Amino acid sequence: MHPAPSVILFTTLSGLGFGLLFFLGLGFPAVSGWVAFVFxxxxxxxxxxxxxxxxFHLGHPERALKAFTQWKTSWLSREGWCAVLALVIMGLYAIGVVFLDQxxxxxxxxGAGLSLATVFTTSMIYTQLKTIPRWNMNLTPAMFLSFSLxxxxxxxxQTSAALPLLLIAALVQILYWRKGDQAFASSGTDLGTATGLGARGSVRAFEPPHTGTNYLLREFVHVVGRKHAEKLRLISFVLAFVLPVLLLLLPFNHVFALLAVASHLAGVATSRWLFFAQAEHVVGLYYGKR
Structure with missing residues (x-):
């Protein structure tokens, strides 16, 4: 998939934001007044x-409100409802904590439950897509939720909670990469099954469908070199998990805490880029890209 900056920012920032709202809803940290306002x-x-x-990734952002009407069938619609409800309820909760000391x-x-539900519905937008085997597995929502927490x-x-949660998220990330690398081959999808001609023997494309590019090639066929992907995975893993854990193990210092957050944010953003860039859509079979 084409790794659009808008969806990378969306999945990275919203996951962190709703993760923080989850802990604030549970009363962590136990702050009030203007300190709570900052959080x-x-x-x-x-x-x-x-x-x-x-x-910004929508072709017609002015129609975004129509998504709220499809909550029975659309995970995108469910995400919208969960997000609005979480923000409204946590807003009421914040009023009590910040202004009324209640x-x-x-x-x-x-609000905490709805915040996690929002992250889950976001993950299900991708998990439900059978045309992208790397996303269509249980480890996708597990990765989104573990990263958010x-x-x-x-x-x-919350250092005592952050350390084990970072280790869990790191384990989920490794498992996701391992299973994801085998997902396309394990799905059994090839040019033969896609065309329905597989029973007649080996199927191959005689010529490309067309000589120029098109929307499908721009959006759904993005190829990342293996060595390039391995380097980015290492960078992502070190920034998102290894460095924050090492910084948290040191005596508490506000500078170290800030560095841990910044490192984790950069690592998650890199992981999200790979999440989209390495997603092999089955339509790539028609163009000889898979």
Whole structure:
């Protein structure tokens, strides 16, 4: 898939933002007043900023509101509803914490649950696509959720929770890469099954469908060199998990904490680029790209 900057920003920032809202809803960190305002401002900035970034990938962003009418069948619509409800309920909870010094736990728990539900629905937009075997597996929502929780714990300053969550997210990432690399071959999809001619013998394309490029080639057929991908995976893994864990193991320091967050953010963004760039769409079979 073409790794559009808008969807990379969306999946990276919104995941961190809703992860932080999850911990704030549970009462971590236990702050109030203007300190709490700063935490909520960061969470809303990331979550809303990510959601707004996603609209830049739409051909007609003015029609985005119509997505809310398809909640029975569309994960995109469900994501929209979960996001709005999470932001509204957490906004009410924030009013109590910031301005009234009141912690309405019931609202916080509901908001925390809706925040995680938003991340889950985002992941299901990709997981449901059988035409992209690398996404169509259970490890996709596991990766989105583990990244969100690990990043949220980092932003919330919850070191005791961040360390095991980062290790879990790192394990999920490794498993996702290993299974994802075999997903296309394991799906059993080839030019023979795609054309329905496989029973007659080996099928190959006589000539390309056309000589020029088109929308399908631009959006759904993006090839990343193996060596290039391996380097980016190593960079992503070190930045997202190894460096933050090492920094958290040092005596607490605000500078180290900030570096851990910045490193994790950069690593997750790199991982998201690979998530889209390495997604092999079956339509590539018709162009000899798979």
């Amino acid at each position: 909520f401002a960061i969470a809303y900035g990331l979550a809303v900023g990510g959601l707004l970034a996603s609209t 912690r309405w736990g019931f609202l916080g728990w509901i 690990a990043g949220g714990a980092l932003l919330a300053g």
